[in-house]
Amino acid sequence: MFESLLVANRGEIARRVIRTAARLGVRTIAVHSEADATLPFVREADEAVLLGPAAPAQSYLNTEAILDAARRTGAQAIHPGYGFLAESAAFAAAVGDAGLTWVGPSPDAIEAMGDKVNARNLMAKAEVPVAAGTESPVADVEEAVRAAAAIGYPIMVKAAAGGGGIGMGLARDEVELRAAYETAKARAERFFSSPGILLERYIEHARHVEVQILGLADGRVVALGERDCSVQRRHQKIVEETPSPGVSAQLREQMLAGAVAAAEAVGYRNAGTVECLVDPKTQEYVFLEMNTRLQVEHPITELVTGVDLVEEQLRIAAGLAPAADLDNVRPTGHAIELRVYAEDPVRFLPRPGKITEWREPTGDGVRVDAGYEAGTLVTPHYDPLLAKLCVHGADRDAAIERARAAVKEFVVGGPATNLPFFDQLLTHPSFVSGAYDTGIVAKVRADA
Template sequence: MFNKILIANRGEIAVRIIRAARELGVGTVAIYSTADRDALHVHLADEAICVGPARSTDSYLNMNNILSAAVATGAQAIHPGFGFLSENSKFARLCEEMNIKFIGPSAKVMDMMGDKINARAEMIKAGVPVTPGSEGEVHTTDEAVKIAEEIGYPIMLKASAGGGGKGIRKVNNVEELVPAFEAAQAEAQAAFGNGAMFIERMIFPARHIEVQILGDSQGNVIHLGERDCSLQRNNQKVLEESPSVAIGHTLRNEITAAAVKAAQHVSYENAGTIEFLLDESSGKFYFMEMNTRVQVEHPVTEFVSGVDIVKEQIRVANGNELSVKQEDVTFSGHAIECRINAENPKFNFAPSPGKITNLFLPSGGVGLRVDSAMYSGYSIPPYYDSMIAKVIVHGENRFEALMKMQRALLEFDVEGVITNVDFQLELISDPHVVAGDYDTSFLGNVFLPEYQKEY
């Protein structure tokens, strides 16, 4: 096993990785920016090293400084967490060249699956269903108009190198296409340095279903069930649960088998997620994309499967076989995760950085977990994402999980910054959500208009 790993991230995921490594007997190195000098992950790690100023581009995205930190501290591997460099094939390739293990898939696989156009082509080869769409990159509005006419409206414009909801636009007709294409392309160019787009027919209404997979270097690939991530705002997930109430036994077997087939086709190693859109009316599902990293919502799967995904990541990167086989994986109960952000839902979810003057995180009882890097007196810097905690619950059934989440959110108390706790409490208590009657349009088209009427 590794003696020491470096965590190339911050916040709650850095804390999560440090804890998993410590339970495996592995030493840890935290990196931090000058703005994160007092962050919890810095205090918890065995060693900590500053890699640059506050701006992400100068610190958490600074490949040279991060690799230098790994060499200086003698770290044998780097865990990228999610976000930042976690899906950057150049960084993974540099790790390989420096004989530092990147805890994730190879750069080759990241290139194959991280680019949405390449991933789509590979899934077609693998026999995994994909939505009708463009066969390659789309660079001009003239191309876009022609392709949209062929596949039919409504369509989705997506950045080939995209992620995090950037470079995505829904287009209902030809009048909307040109301005939407130009806006999405400009956003993609600014965010990813790549303005290449592709077009897919929009599956609407739809469920967003993703399947957690794990693979090792011996060719073993397993799935850990599915998550329903359909409650989204601006293509960003707000709440996740497992299992999905929209999927029965037969469809679950089909969609998880397709995910395993997809991962096997590209000889996938480490943790990853295959994302699908499910057309509930027909029961058909379509490959959307693959995330070649651990997901924000991985604790939901850990609760229902009993498998520690982060520990498996470290073991697999060390060359070990997966600790479980598919026949060993059993699923129990229901799990839900709510993302708690420092933001103001009353003002279009504007970020709300500042000093936390008092903090009480919910606790007590079986099946409650809070992943956070917050503490009383900590000042949330304005430079990074606004997520401050994840509340995850597990119950014997969905009703128990819903009630446990309501209880947990009622106990969550933070002073000094504005959060979306009350918003999440209203969402988890909404009759449609309680009944499991929602799709990807529900939050934006149904819940938010009613919620915002109050303000």
């Protein structure tokens, strides 16, 4: 194991990585922007380095500043967390070129799976199910119209190099397709510097289900169960649970095998997630994309498996054998994650501000991964995720009950949060029954 680790991220995920590294006796280095100087992750690291102003381009996306911080502090490895540079093949390569250990998959694997069109074609070749769609980016809106006619409506329009739901749009006819294409292209150019657009057949009433994989140092790939991520606003997840209540035992086996095949197709190493869409009626699934990093929602997999995914990431990067017996992991119970945001609970718009009060729920089966505390400031510069409230119970009903109680106990003074929405969700018949899809947030709002 390396002796020192720089965490190239902020907030709750930086704290999360620092916690495991410290337990392993690894010296930790935090990097931060001026806006984040007083956040807990800065204090909890063994050493902290200021990167620059609040703007991400001048701080958390500043490759040279991060590598300079690593050189000055004697860091031997870099963990990117999620977001920012976590899925940048160029950054991963630069870390390696600097003689440092990259805690993540190879630059080649990141690049192969980062382009949705290329990833889709790779998966089809590996016999992983894919939705009907374009095999190369469409050149213009007229080609998109012709392709959509051949594929069949409804159509999902996506930025080929995108992620996080940015630029995605649904089209049920040609008029909607033309509008969605222009929006997706503009956002693709703005956020990803790549105008490529992918079209895929949209699956009505689909569930969004993903599989956690680990590509081990010895070349093997293991799957550690699935997570249901269907509770979304603006195509972005806000609640996840495992196991998925919409996946049969037979489909689960197929999805786990498909995820392993997907990772093997690109020689994958370290933690990754294979995301899929599931048709609950037919119990069939298709590949959606692969996230070549640790997921926001990884804690619920840790709760049901007992595996510390960050520790396994560090061990894989160091070329070591797993700490856990990964071939014999048997998930137990049920876990739910609620992403607590500083946002309006009705329209889900960011609401930054100073946190005047902060009381986390406690008790058996409750875990809170937080990036903030009382007295800290939520700025408009970054994603407004405050904390991840996770619960584990003997079964789904027990987990839901525990989640309801924990939501009521969680007190955040100052900025508005989405905690009131979770109150509504956790008692809504669609969620309680488990028979929901990616439209559930709109349904809960309509019934409020």
